[in-house]
Amino acid sequence: MxxxxxxxxxxxxxxxxxxxxxxxxxxxxxxxxxxxxxxxxxxxxxxxxxxxxxxxxxxxxxxxxxxxxxxxxxxxxxxxxxxxxxxxxxxxxxxxxxxxxxxxxxxxxxxxxxxxxxxxRRGPARGSAADALRSIAEPARLAAAAAALGPAFPELAEVLRQAAGRSGSRHPA
The missing domain is CATH 1.10.260 (434 Repressor (Amino-terminal Domain))
Structure with missing residues (x-):
């Protein structure tokens, strides 16, 4: 061998x-x-x-x-x-x-x-996953999706929470 x-x-x-x-x-x-x-x-x-x-x-x-x-x-x-x-x-x-x-x-x-x-120029960085999600869904829908995905897919749920403006929170407000 x-x-x-x-x-x-x-x-x-x-x-x-x-x-x-x-x-x-x-x-x-x-x-x-x-x-x-x-x-x-x-x-x-x-x-x-x-x-x-x-x-x-x-x-x-x-x-x-x-x-x-x-x-x-x-x-x-x-x-x-x-x-x-x-x-x-x-x-x-x-x-x-x-x-x-x-x-x-x-x-x-x-x-x-x-x-x-x-x-x-000033302004937020472009091109993140959270930015893309914000462009297609309202914050309330993103938070609801984060809640639904949270138990099984915590990493994806965190991106959804960030997009919804709730970075770091474990439960939607």
Missing amino acids: STVAEEPAGARTARGREQQRELYGAPLGDRVRRLTCALGISQARLARTLGISPAMLSQLVSARRVKIGDPAVLARLLMLDQRCDAARMPPVPQAVDALLDEVARARWQWAGPRIPAPRG
Whole structure:
């Protein structure tokens, strides 16, 4: 029986890429190449934007490392991937700089990535799950849903309570 150390490098890489495909829908090398080409940036610049070292990104791209361990890094990668899909191609360099700055400043919270307001503007962060729920239901309905889900799904109930404006309360008012 062979051990991982005895497994040929090509087989380890193929296995790593397949695991990434299962986790992320595609090997990370494919996603990173698409982003760096579309934005006209280096892998090192992408790594800085995501909040990881260039060496760590290189290991992920080559599938020597399979998983992104930090949820904030994964959230930034997903955010950049979504924004890149919606961006005008080829992008204007100033727009790329602004996009990378926005993604780098995004902070992960359990309710989702919190995107800071553009510089010079005040206002709440956009894009959380609670914000999305508020856009489709009244606070009373969100509180009722939280009460119904609370015993079986406390994490989901907490997001509903936050959206209803009752963060941290265990029972709707």
